[in-house]
Amino acid sequence: MIRTQARTRKRGMLSYKTRKRLVPFFYVAPATFLFCLLMLFPMITVLRYSLMDGAITKKDAAFVGLQNYVTIFNDPVFWQSVGQTLYFTVMSVIFHLLIGLAFALLLNSQRVDPLIRSILRVLYIMPWLFTAVIIAIIWRLLLDPNGVINSILMTLHIINFKVEWFSSTKTALHALTFANIWAGYPLYMVSLLAGLQGIPKDLYEAAGIDGANEFQKFRYITIPQLMPIIISIALLDFIWTMQVFPLVWMTTGGGPIYATEVLSTYTYKLAFSSYEFSRASASAIFILIISMGATYFYIKHQKAR
Amino acid sequence: MAKRSLSRTILPTLLTYLGLAVGLVFAGFPILWMFFTSLKSNTEIFALPPRLLPDHFTNVAYLSIFNDPAKIRFFLNSYLVAGVVTLLTLLIAILTAYGFSRYSFRFKNTLNVFIISTQTVPPITLLIPYFGMVVAFGIFNTYFALILTYMVFTLPYAILLMTGYLNTLPRELDEAVLVDGGSSWTALWRVIIPLSVPGIVATAVYTFLLAWNEFLFALTLTKSMDMRTVPIGIELLMGQHAFEWNEMMAMSVLGSLPLLLLYLIAQRYFLAGMAAGSVKS
Numbered sequence: 001m002i003r004t005q006a007r008t009r010k011r012g013m014l015s016y017k018t019r020k021r022l023v024p025f026f027y028v029a030p031a032t033f034l035f036c037l038l039m040l041f042p043m044i045t046v047l048r049y050s051l052m053d054g055a056i057t058k059k060d061a062a063f064v065g066l067q068n069y070v071t072i073f074n075d076p077v078f079w080q081s082v083g084q085t086l087y088f089t090v091m092s093v094i095f096h097l098l099i100g101l102a103f104a105l106l107l108n109s110q111r112v113d114p115l116i117r118s119i120l121r122v123l124y125i126m127p128w129l130f131t132a133v134i135i136a137i138i139w140r141l142l143l144d145p146n147g148v149i150n151s152i153l154m155t156l157h158i159i160n161f162k163v164e165w166f167s168s169t170k171t172a173l174h175a176l177t178f179a180n181i182w183a184g185y186p187l188y189m190v191s192l193l194a195g196l197q198g199i200p201k202d203l204y205e206a207a208g209i210d211g212a213n214e215f216q217k218f219r220y221i222t223i224p225q226l227m228p229i230i231i232s233i234a235l236l237d238f239i240w241t242m243q244v245f246p247l248v249w250m251t252t253g254g255g256p257i258y259a260t261e262v263l264s265t266y267t268y269k270l271a272f273s274s275y276e277f278s279r280a281s282a283s284a285i286f287i288l289i290i291s292m293g294a295t296y297f298y299i300k301h302q303k304a305r
Numbered sequence: 306m307a308k309r310s311l312s313r314t315i316l317p318t319l320l321t322y323l324g325l326a327v328g329l330v331f332a333g334f335p336i337l338w339m340f341f342t343s344l345k346s347n348t349e350i351f352a353l354p355p356r357l358l359p360d361h362f363t364n365v366a367y368l369s370i371f372n373d374p375a376k377i378r379f380f381l382n383s384y385l386v387a388g389v390v391t392l393l394t395l396l397i398a399i400l401t402a403y404g405f406s407r408y409s410f411r412f413k414n415t416l417n418v419f420i421i422s423t424q425t426v427p428p429i430t431l432l433i434p435y436f437g438m439v440v441a442f443g444i445f446n447t448y449f450a451l452i453l454t455y456m457v458f459t460l461p462y463a464i465l466l467m468t469g470y471l472n473t474l475p476r477e478l479d480e481a482v483l484v485d486g487g488s489s490w491t492a493l494w495r496v497i498i499p500l501s502v503p504g505i506v507a508t509a510v511y512t513f514l515l516a517w518n519e520f521l522f523a524l525t526l527t528k529s530m531d532m533r534t535v536p537i538g539i540e541l542l543m544g545q546h547a548f549e550w551n552e553m554m555a556m557s558v559l560g561s562l563p564l565l566l567l568y569l570i571a572q573r574y575f576l577a578g579m580a581a582g583s584v585k586s
Contacts, residue, residue, distance in 0.1 A: 021410070023408065023489060024404045024407075024408035024409075024410040024413075025404075025410065026404075027400045027401060027403050027404030027408070028400070028401050028404040028405070028410075028416060030397045030400060030401070031397050031398070031400070031401040031420075031460060031464065032416065034397065034456055034457075034460065035419060035420070035423065035457075035460075038431070038453070038454065038456065038457040039419075039423055039426065039431075039457060041434075041438075042431050042434035042435060042438065043426075043430075043434075045434035045437065045438070046430055046431075046433055046434045049433060049434070049437075055437075056436070056437050056440075099331075102324065102328075103328055106321060106324045106325050106328060107325075109321045111317060111318040111321050112318075112321055112322070112325065116325075120325055120328070120329065122569070122572065123329060123332060123333055124328060124329075124332045125568075126332060126333070126336055126565075127332055127335075127336070129514070129561065129564045129565060129568055130336075130557075130561055130564075131517070131518035131520070131535075131536055131560065131561070131564075132518065132520060132536075133520055133536040133539050133540060134339075134536075134539065134557040134560060134561060137539065137543060137553055137554075137557060138335050138336070138338070138339045138557070139335070141338070141339070141342060141350075141550055141553075141554070142335055142338060144351070146351040147351065147355075148338065148355040151353065151354060151355045152355075155354075182331070182332075182335065236424075236425070239425045240425075242427075243427040243428060243429065245428070245429060245520070245521050246520035246521065246536070249520075249524075249540075250540060250543070263429075264427070264429045267429050268429060268432075268521075271432075271433055271436070272436075272525060277433060277436075277437075280433055281433050284427065284429055284430040284432075284433055285430065287427045287429060287430060288426065288427055288430045291425050291426065291427050291430075292422070292425075294425070295421075295422050295425040298425070299418060299421060299422065302421070
């Protein structure tokens with residue numbers, strides 16, 4: 001049918017076949033152009049910057065090889081940032097998963113009225129809808145030395161003095177991690193809830209007939225069935241959490257001293273406070289390499305499914 | 306026997322409700338606290354013992370925002386930037402998704418992997434070259450700089466969500482148009498787009514959310530007060546008068562409102578889209 005149409009409507013320099021082959025490229029061209037401009041070109045640029053001395057600031061910035069990498073690798077604050085980023089990220093991912101899974105299981109429970117479940121689902125998602133800046137100031141208010149959390153903890157005699165959560169080197173990183181845990185679990189909850197609803201009911205029925213108890217059903221049916229979702233969400237969460245910036249910037253700014261410095265604030269300060277764009281680029285490439293490593297596993301995992 | 310039925314039915318139900326209640330406090334308390342703080346006078350905020358509800362409800366914080374043109378401007382900027390980004394993203398994403406969903410072509414797989422991996426590129430890595438680029442193009446401190454750079458993180462999601470949605474529409478729809486002598490372009494606009502409204506709504510909401518919440522690029526690629534967006538506005542408010550908590554909370558409530566409303570309106574589409582995106586892609 002389409003062939004006959006082609007013969008009758010053939011026009012222009014290009015044959016119908018060529019034009020037909022070009023059609024998909026017409027549709028994907030705008031996006032491809034934007035990705036080249038906003039991804040490919042900047043990537044090459046940042047790599048180039050990282051191998052120069054005084055990129056952006058100097059007109060005749062010279063090529064210095066890997067010297068910027070050597071400089072940041074010799075900076076103890078850089079390694080402190082790596083460690084703190086890792087702590088922040090791993091704790092966040094673990095607790096996001098635990099809380100997200102717990103909420104998904106509760107919301108999926110047949111014991112609860114469906115109306116209550118659908119209302120609670122909306123309420124539980126709410127932390128996710130707030131931008132990082134707002135999450136930061138909510139927790140700055142709650143964790144203020146004179147704030148409500150200190151008040152409650154003192155009334156319960158859990159602490160006996162006003163803790164300066166965000167301005168003490170001992171607590172700042174934990175407080176920050178906690179705020180991020182609060183803000184990030186709903187992605188897991190939503191995905192795992194969808195996953196739970198997709199598990200075939202007869203698996204549980206069959207297990208019930210075989211005499212499995214609730215825990216065994218959870219351990220041998222629910223978890224394995226959810227595993228693909230857990231792995232992909234956890235990998236994505238790891239990548240995104242590792243790149244955290246606004247939350248840290250708005251609560252502690254990396255301080256006190258360097259107690260909450262993470263890779264992104266370390267890099268940002270190098271670039272936009274010290275104007276060391278070349279060293280910042282080296283640090284940015286380091287973050288990129290770790291992200292790409294995790295992305296490789298993510299894509300491999302997606303393809304395997 | 307009685308004990309057994311208790312542990313079988315009532316106890317688990319009770320525990321489930323208890324868990325749900327704990328979850329509600331965990332998720333909801335900080336948000337309620339924010340909301341009621343915005344309705345307190347500034348002297349009442351750290352009152353001892355702390356109270357959730359204000360003694361005297363007051364809208365001074367909201368009034369002082371509405372009477373300050375500089376703060377109104379933050380909101381206008383955010384609406385403008387997020388709105389334009391959403392429109393442009395939708396347009397480009399729909400075209401790309403249509404290409405992906407209806408054709409196979411050379412480099413399709415490469416392009417697909419490229420788009421997926423774009424999602425995970427650290428914004429800070431892009432920021433440094435963007436800063437150089439934006440200055441070189443002479444668009445530093447303009448809406449254009451924000452709109453252009455925001456596309457890099459809105460497009461991948463939009464394309465993946467839309468491709469997923471278009472894949473659910475049968476190809477026979479396009480073929481019917483082609484048989485009638487129409488082009489694929491006609492099929493896209495006359496048939497596919499009208500049928501994709503749920504997918505488009507979900508994508509639009511998610512795109513708007515991403516653009517509205519963006520912080521790092523807005524912080525770095527704009528400079529003057531009249532170009533700042535809401536997140537940066539809140540940051541500035543925090544730096545300027547660190548003790549006006551009620552005003553910061555009012556600003557946060559107003560800054561979250563469009564997202565809450567959009568989310569509630571589009572919830573059904575949104576969750577379905579999210580689930581489709583995360584369960585299979």
